[in-house]
Amino acid sequence: MSIYGAINAATSGLTAQASALENISGNVANSQTIGYKRLDTTFSDLVSSTGAVQARQAAGTTYATSRATNTLQGDIVASQVDTYMAINGAGYFVVTQADAVIDGQTTFATTEYYTRAGDFELNEDGYMVNSAGYYLMGFPLDARTGNAVGDNPEVIQIGSQPLPAQATSEIKYQANLPSYPQTNNADTSVPGSQYLDTSGAITTTSDIAVADIDDFLNSSISGQSITVYDQNGTPLNVEVRWAQTAANTWNAYYSSGGDAVTGWYLIGEVTFDAAGVMDTLTPAGTNTVGAGGASFVIDDLTVAGVNAGDIEFSFKKGSLTQYADPKGLASSVSLNQDGYAAGQVVGLSIDGAGRIIASYSNQQTRSLFEIPLATFQADQNLRRVDGSAFAATPSSGKAAYGNGGTIVANALESSNADIAAEFSKLIITQQAYSANSKVVTSADQMLNDALNMVR
Template sequence: MGIYGAINSAVSGLFAQSHALENISGNVANSQTTGYKRLDTTFADLVSGGGSRQATQVSGTTYATSRATNTLQGDIAARDVDTYMAINGEGYFVVTSANSVVDGTTNFEDTDYYTRAGDFERDRNGYMVNSSGYFLQGYELNPDTGNPIGDNPEVIKISDQPLAARKTTGITYQANLPPTPETNRAKANPGLANADLLQTAGTVGPVTATSDITNADKDAFVASSISGGSITVYNQNGTSINVELRWAKTADDAWNLYYAADRGTNATDMAYARIGEATFNPDGSLNAMNPGTGVAVNGTTYEIASLQVGDVSAANVNVSFANDSLTQFASNSGAATSVDLAQDGYAAGELVGISVDSSGRINASYSNSQTRSLYEIPLATFEAEYELERVDGAAFAATSLSGAPVLISSNGSIVPESVELSNADIATEFSKLIVTQQAYSANSRIVTSADEMLDSALNMVR
């Protein structure tokens, strides 16, 4: 081999260092690319012939190959975008790219790609797209169960369709009623016998312990009852109904519950509708519940067939006092205490925001204060991820050597409102650049020295 072999070895070194320089250049160029995985360079030697013993062999040439760093985590940086996400640990987002747009409809490629670039934002069509133009895929969730629908991820598209209203079916009610209520009538008539009871005499209309309250008797009723709190409920089409509740004591350990009906302005129109009666044991616990007109009792629940306030009504609304939530314990205030009301309905709502949580679910927020989980984001893993094929946009494609993607059993987790930065560090790349530059210069020096030696050999015959 001799001098010509030395030239060949040096030239191979020049090619190898050029390969390393190209990788360094690409890494530096992508040092700010979200989700980028740098390429390092590995050098290998090619042994020249010359015998079976090293003593008779020469070092030979070299060649360079790229080494993937997919398994090396980039720094995770917080961002103030609700739909950004990073992967902490192993795994890739499953994405695809647009193929064409026909009549305003986006058609997608059949090929899946995989990326760590989680800077996704919702575009005008509702798709989740990152800065490289890849469309995020995930499992659609069943709105009733919250479980994924199907086994294959699909392109995520979030609709602007309003969230439909939900009718109120139940009100959970907690209250403690005082044994002696301090009504306005009682405060105005100190010492009057039974001043704390419902006023049934001396009113314009006939008031009994089992009757509804008309406008003619409204003031007298309010003066001889106490507030039981209020709550807004919703009917079938999401119309809100403000329900104001009042309690009136009718006898020792016996109370009537009413709600403000406001069904007109005439004297005989209903002002308050009676829901029913509750009686208590001497220890203050609930004894029995008796229904009013149009109301049934089921255990500790009043079942109101039609709850009507003004011209608006809601059918089949239950008022529940489950778990000993209605009591008559001693109270110094003379008012209902520990009052807490909740209901299960809501009005229709417009989409106001999209966010991602740490469990990898995309959640939609609506103007009616409701939140819905729409999609679950899977993470893909590979048996040999270093064999993935790099494609444009900090993404990868599966190959026969990488194996098929596995969408379960990932050790990675999603970090909301964050992105994974490039794992290429400029300082490290510059240090490698210095070594590469010196090695390239040394190889070029070998070529120069070999050329001078050839000139000397040629001059021998002159």
């Protein structure tokens, strides 16, 4: 290699180290950027000439290329924001950009982008947007099956419409009724005083009239109460009472809620065997026995004049028993029902399966969208775009779903650029740059010496 060749090689070294410095500076600048993937630098030699033997070969020049680190995980840090997400493992969030606003509605570009920056928050239109302005995409979920709909992700928008009310269809009841109820009338010295008072107008097979409420309350015990809902979500307080009518035999009632004629409606009769296990159910009026023989179906349950429809009053799985109780009251009472009022969205969360779950003001939750993770055969060939995002290229392959890592809720992935490591590379790059400049200086001095010889 001639002196000119040495200058050419050193100049290429200066150019290559300048490229390395550019990558380092970019990495340092983005050391706090969410989801950023640093660029490392690879140096390759260019052989200017070769000889037939080792002794005639020259080192040649060099050039620098960037090396992607997309597959290198950044640290995952916790966050208190429920809509923030991090990816643990392979994959990218699928995002897009807003295109225009037409008639007050946002339209979106057809191009999909991919990012690890999961700092998504709801905007005023219900879209999930990260700090770089990218809109999150996902699969809507079928409300009945919970399965994803379609195979192409769409822009996620959380609607503001309320969750419709659901009418109560079943009241699950659990209790132990005492073998001897301690009613107001109960007197152990008077046999039968614990039974329903039928000395007046009350019978064991009819509803309780308003005029007989006091006699009824004094000869029955509380079975507690529960709120149920009609088809419009109107709450109704259903209060239950039990009256023993004979040994091992009970009547169940629910309150009319202030009816002018009837104070309590008879649901039906329950009998127990000698061991305290529920035996038979005999419904009252138009009520029926539910499938399986462990429930009453209350026909047109009505409270305060509001009809909630047919509701199953269930004692399934042996949930109603009659054992001795020292207090003589219904014990271990638990009531549950399956209805609810309409509700507004009050919060969002992300579960481990990458599903967006909406919480409503009526204490209900619904899974609305599934967030897919896109993977590529050749991540290193993705094209970098603004905002810590990437675009697919022919050499990266198409996005595939189902093989990514896991989504971590309430967390963010930090930049994988480490300041200490970048500073170490900066020192080495600076020294290499200085050394190449020294080669240029030395070669220039040698050329000057050669020119001075002819003077």
